[in-house]
Amino acid sequence: MKRSSIIYLSTIGLLLGVIAVMAYVFLIAGKTTVTAEDPRRAIELEPPERALVLSEMRGFLIAVHKITDAAVRNDANAIAAAAKPMGMAAAGGVSPALMTKLPLEFKQLGHSVHRDFDRIALDAEAMGDTRHALTQLGETLGKCVACHAAYQLIAPDTTQLMGIKAGGS
Numbered sequence: 001m002k003r004s005s006i007i008y009l010s011t012i013g014l015l016l017g018v019i020a021v022m023a024y025v026f027l028i029a030g031k032t033t034v035t036a037e038d039p040r041r042a043i044e045l046e047p048p049e050r051a052l053v054l055s056e057m058r059g060f061l062i063a064v065h066k067i068t069d070a071a072v073r074n075d076a077n078a079i080a081a082a083a084k085p086m087g088m089a090a091a092g093g094v095s096p097a098l099m100t101k102l103p104l105e106f107k108q109l110g111h112s113v114h115r116d117f118d119r120i121a122l123d124a125e126a127m128g129d130t131r132h133a134l135t136q137l138g139e140t141l142g143k144c145v146a147c148h149a150a151y152q153l154i155a156p157d158t159t160q161l162m163g164i165k166a167g168g169s
């Protein structure tokens, strides 16, 4: 093989390697650690990023409250109105920096919950069936529980005090 082709091929190989590493870092790994005190994986976030995620969480809880309240009153329109703001439209506002810190599984679960709220809103409007909405909400709550069992959010400083760095996952 010619020397130039060897250089050419190894450059391509190197670039593919770099792309693979970047894809792993940006799309899959996120930035998590484990601590001795808590079995949940800890995602390290800057205070404003943590505040953003937690405020989204409180939005989820508000929607859950309004939906159950509306279901008791058998008001499908109110269910749709409560669910819609927490649909995929609410998933924006996450900076690229924050995206890289969240593990893929976390983002997938989060998006799936947002999609669920869109589905609850659409179905409530189309069918007017509040019992169906409650069944859907029950399934969604299972995802809230699953994610809460797996993850916590911490500030980078806390990690240095408490934890052993566990690398990517």
Ligand code: HEC
Binding pocket: 054, 055, 057, 058, 060, 061, 064, 105, 106, 107, 109, 110, 113, 140, 141, 143, 144, 145, 147, 148, 151, 152, 153, 154
């Ligand atoms: C993709 C993961 C994920 C999903 C899905 C999820 N949460 Fe959370 N939630 C978290 C994490 C992580 C925290 C912070 C926990 C900690 O640091 O101890 C949190 C915190 C919260 C808090 C506390 C907010 C605060 O101000 O401290 C509430 C309330 C909450 N979640 C409600 C919900 C509800 C309701 C759902 C489902 C409709 C939901 N979450 C779905 C990951 C998730």
